[in-house]
Amino acid sequence: MAKKLLVRRAAVLGAGVMGAQIAAHLTNAGVDTVLFDLPAREGDPNGIVTKAVANLAKLSPAPLADKALAERIVPANYETGLELLRGCDLIIEAIAERMDWKQDLYRKVAPYVPGHAVLASNTSGLGINALADVLPEELRARFCGVHFFNPPRYMHLAELIPARSTDPAVLEGLEAFLTTTLGKGVVVAKDTPNFIGNRIGVFSMLAAMHHTEQLGLGFDTVDALTGPAIGRPKSATYRTADVVGLDTMIHVIRTMADTLPDDPWHAYFKAPKWLTALVEKGALGQKSGAGFYTKRGKDILVLDLKAQDYRPSAGELDPEVGAMLKEKDPAKKFAALRGSGHPQAQFLWSIFRDTFHYSAFHLAEIADTARDVDFALRWGYGWSLGPFETWQAAGWKQVAEWIAEDIVAGRAMSNAPLPDWVFDGREGVHGAKGSFSPVRNADVPRSSNPVYARQRFPDPLLGEKFSQGRTVYENDGVRMWVDEGEEIAVVGFKTKMHTVNDQVLAGLREAIAIAERDFRGLVIWQPKEPFSAGADLAGALGLLQAGDLAGFEKMVADFQATSQRIKYALVPVVAAVRGLALGGGCEFQMHAARTVFALESYVGLVEAGVGLLPAGGGLKELALRASEAAGPGGDVFAQLKTAFESVAMGKVSTSAFEAKSLKLAREADVVVFNSHELLHVAKQQALALAESGYRPPLPARRIQVAGDVGIATFKMMLVNMLEGRFISPHDYEIATRIATVLCGGEVDRGAFVDEDWLLRLEREHFVALAQMPKTQERIAHMLKTGKPLRN
Structure with missing residues (x-):
């Protein structure tokens, strides 16, 4: 019998955009939730939280499933409210991404955390083991990372990141709670920078930016190529960057550069000049009204680098490339893209190749199985197929040979070799026995956590068939x-x-x-x-x-x-x-x-x-x-x-x-x-x-x-x-x-x-x-x- 995590009351530390929305979603799910932040300098000491809760009603899409739920969130602050933590079963820390700030907060709250409660950090990429180091010994077994994707109500992915000291029973109970009570798709990640979703997802955006520059394509053209045409969300590449915020993008890229010095792709972990220039001008994307795109009246304009100004957005798929993408057989589609001299086709082959290469090279280090990587990209980035599924569907062996040829010819972004397991005669990484784990050198079936017995038709991976009754x-x-x-x-x-x-x-x-x-x-x-x-x-x-x-x-x-x-x-x-x-x-x-x-x-x-x-x-x-x-x-x-x-x-x-x-x-x-x-x-x-x-x-x-x-x-x-x-x-x-x-x-x-x-x-x-x-x-x-x- 799995150990249940009983959550009557939860606390969220940090009432910023993410913290307030996590508190909102816990409240949606019927969890009595206390939201903490710093005490206000004047007036009501809980003023910062009260304001953050009021702001939830203005966000779109709505974080609260019913506006009336806002008054259920209990506001608190770190000076006068810490006693409230004694009644909590789950505490999620969601303050700014700074190791020193997070560790200071842990030292402050640790004496108030009850002996059974789980403490989790909603960090998007800081080291979980490093965060655990400042905790008292007995609390470390109940500490881990839990990374929600934004907006937490709607994004299916939650990454669960154990520290070395995390008790497996705590992890299993938290996974069941996240799955049933909060409705999430849980992927267990290793404690490496940016975990799985952002490690591969941000790399794929960097690859798109690199090849945009190499092939001289317009931002709107790249968005036409990298959206629904290849099974990805409408916001594609540059519109997504505008929504996330260009300053945030630069911060994430800088974090990758700082925390991954030995990554063979390290040379590309820097913001392109034009991205830095936009941020310096204050064009931060959607929140500032201009980024790669801007709106004038009813017209959407896109930045034209050559003209250094905005022009009407008209980026379209070339009909020849559009016809290749409509091909139903993935093997024929990839052969056509790779063989074409059209810059749009070359762009698409290049971003797929480099993302496959990066995912395979880092799989053993960042995840237990290929399944975790594919689900992280599907649930966290809205891809219809993950990178390994896409590669397998297109013909594993043939695509692997093409990638190897491009590495030797110097066309790939890195000359790092593909790992040996890619060429061990396999037809792919997903099969009837499960998904490949390079560390265990075996195919691993889906999780045996009893919570998954409630899913008669789980989200199917490539090739998975569930009985139709x-x-x-x-x-x-x-x-x-x-x-x-x-x-x-x-x-x-x-x-x-x-x-x-x-x-x-x-x-x-x-x-x-x-x-x-x-x-x-x-x-x-x-x-x-x-x-x-x-x-x-x-x-x-x-x-x-x-x-x-x-x-x-x-x-x-x-x-x-x-x-x-x-x-x-x-x-x-x-x-x-x-x-x-x-x-x-x-x-x-x-x-x-x-x-x-x-x-x-x-x-x-x-x-x-x-x-x-x-x-x-x-x-x-x-x-x-x-x-x-x-x-x-x-x-x-x-x-x-x-x-x-x-x-x-x-x-x-x-x-x-x-x-x-x-x-x-x-x-x-x-x-x-x-x-x-x-x-x-x-x-x-x-x-x-x-x-x-x-x-x-x-x-x-x-x-x-x-x-x-x-x-x-x-x-x-x-x-x-x-x-x-x-x-x-x-x-x-x-x-x-x-x-x-x-x-x-x-x-x-x-x-x-x-x-x-x-x-x-x-x-x-x-x-x-x-x-x-x-x-x-x-x-x-x-x-x-x-x-x-x-x-």
Whole structure:
């Protein structure tokens, strides 16, 4: 049995950008958190922290999953607050990257650290053993490095760096806490400068800068080459540098130069002249408004080194190189890049070659296995494949020969030889037995830490295949499957973006019938995000344009029938949501017995954006919930206001917690921080419901509604918005109809209606809106551009 790390309360030392955001994410995860900094010179001694917490609300993307969580963070300072550390189980130090400052702080806090607590440094590259040296002997076993990537809520990577003295049980407990409670992907790194992610990631940026200069390419051209075209984030190379801050980039490069004097690539660990010149001018990137890029009005300009000025950004892939990158076979792609004389192709081959060379040369020193390096780059830098995976996919032996040839010919950045293991006859570093470890000279399987048993489908490495379970039922819209010996079945959609069409509706109803007959529960889960982008608009528009009104009305009725089938199934149907759950996708989860959300769930009833209203039972559910919340004789209208705004404005939640405050999720719905654990938790929830004698709710026959008075009140709000030109006449039309359905139609205030009445209202108003030319224009515009039209 693994030793658990029990964390009731945590402390973060340092309320700078990183420290405050780590505290925010701990708070997101339900950990009672104290945030420390220096005492303020005047006024409230906790003033520095209070200001840092207030600043969290201004950051984008938002560090807090719900703004209200800010007041849960406890502010403290190092002079009057150290006693608070005695109640903490985990203490994360996140002050500035200076060894002397960190060591001074450790000496100060050590007497207050309880005998069981774990102390970790969120350093991005300082020596963990050197930091441990100043700690009292008995605390060293509970000290290690834990390096979060910025922004900590969204970046999946957390590097765990043991010191020589770290107790392995402490490490295992912390890994489980980081994985499940904070939702991280953990990579264990060795205590070397910049660890794994930044060691390879920053080198790859330095290589890109070196070859930019060698081949005379524009910064915007390099960004066109090193972004999504090669499976990397849109911010590519120079835009990333602008976001990180050019002063920070120079600091990181200088740290590499100072701490890695024997690295064979040491000559390149210096900032190019043009980078230093920008920083000296105060052009620090995004935070100062100018760096490699700047914005003038709506135009994005890029720095032109020759002209020493900014010019319109136009960097594009040469069509010839673009065609090479579209080649599906990685071996052919790399052969084409290496063989081409085009500067853009030469640039790409060069950065890949030098990153492969650097990663292989340093693997034994920085990581236990090649898996750690690939995951660090995928999770910390957003690469779709890590360097070793890319090399292996392109043909290990052939690429190794090419790199060796380039080293001999003096074309590579360093003449250091590739390690012997590269040429031992292998076809790669990842295989069925695990990933290669040069120190152990063996293939090492994935971690045996029990926390990973919760991941039915972990993030797969190149060549890894996980059993897809036994297919129980399948049509063109869905696949239903089960794991051997389990009593909970799983169903997923096969459509693009998991949109809902006739086949999905029919397939879902059939899957529920099979689950009722043969299983104890059903989970709706998609192997990849999103959960569902909603109804198939193209199919709906086709029916309307063909004049097939009966077919269109049937589609709406089928949608509602499927939602009701989910709700009234005789076994629990649990929705497992991550990513987008829009429109019909949101309505399906509203009808589930329970929803399990990944923290990063973006939920919304967005039909108003395409000129429609939700008609898959979503408005009916909102009216029903308002009636239940108000209680007998209560004020239903007051309960409807938030839901009306959410739907009429097409709001989409920025987290699972916000989905609850927008009334699109229920308080009892579960939030999971690691999306790889979503399926496990959803199955457990379904099983728990089944075990407790699950019965669906009884049909709702007495739903109290806000009626004509409610509609009139909503209309007053809308008229003001129309007169103030905040909404168009068609927006007014849609919102009035949404209000009409939510309030139960033109009936007396406080009247009682049933579900069928509300569903009929949904259908009538949906079909009426769908026939309006302005709505059809909106649908067509959305299908063509992917953006809503305000007409």
